[in-house]
Amino acid sequence: MNEYPQLIEKSMDIETLIQAEAVYVSIWNMDCPDCALWVHDALMQLENVLKVDVFYKQGVGVIIYTPVRMTPDKLLGVIQEIGRSNCHYYGAEIIGRCPAKQALHLE
DSSP, rough: OSOOOOOOOOOOHHHHHHHHHEEEEEEEEEOHHHHHHHHHHHHHHSTTTEEEEEEEETTTEEEOOOOTTOOHHHHHHHHHHHHTTTOOEEEEEEEEEHHHHTTOOOO
16 A cells, blocks of 8 residues: 555444444554554445444454445455555454444443
């Protein structure tokens, strides 16, 4: 990737969030805040990803997505691919899942 990472945000409506799911992932080999931005932006570019928080010091991420057209395995693949394209070789695994309304405390 040649461009410096930017924080991508999306607007969301409450009905979409109620139907969404959250997946918690462990991500390794992130060395700096830019690593977290690369992962964040790569995931946010996916049509069915609604919200992403990546914490590089802790090596974890929370991804809110629409499960109808996206799977956690595809999300892991994107994380690994962005690492390869930036010569960081990120690895990732799922460490938890729940409805997005629970993760976002919408209940």
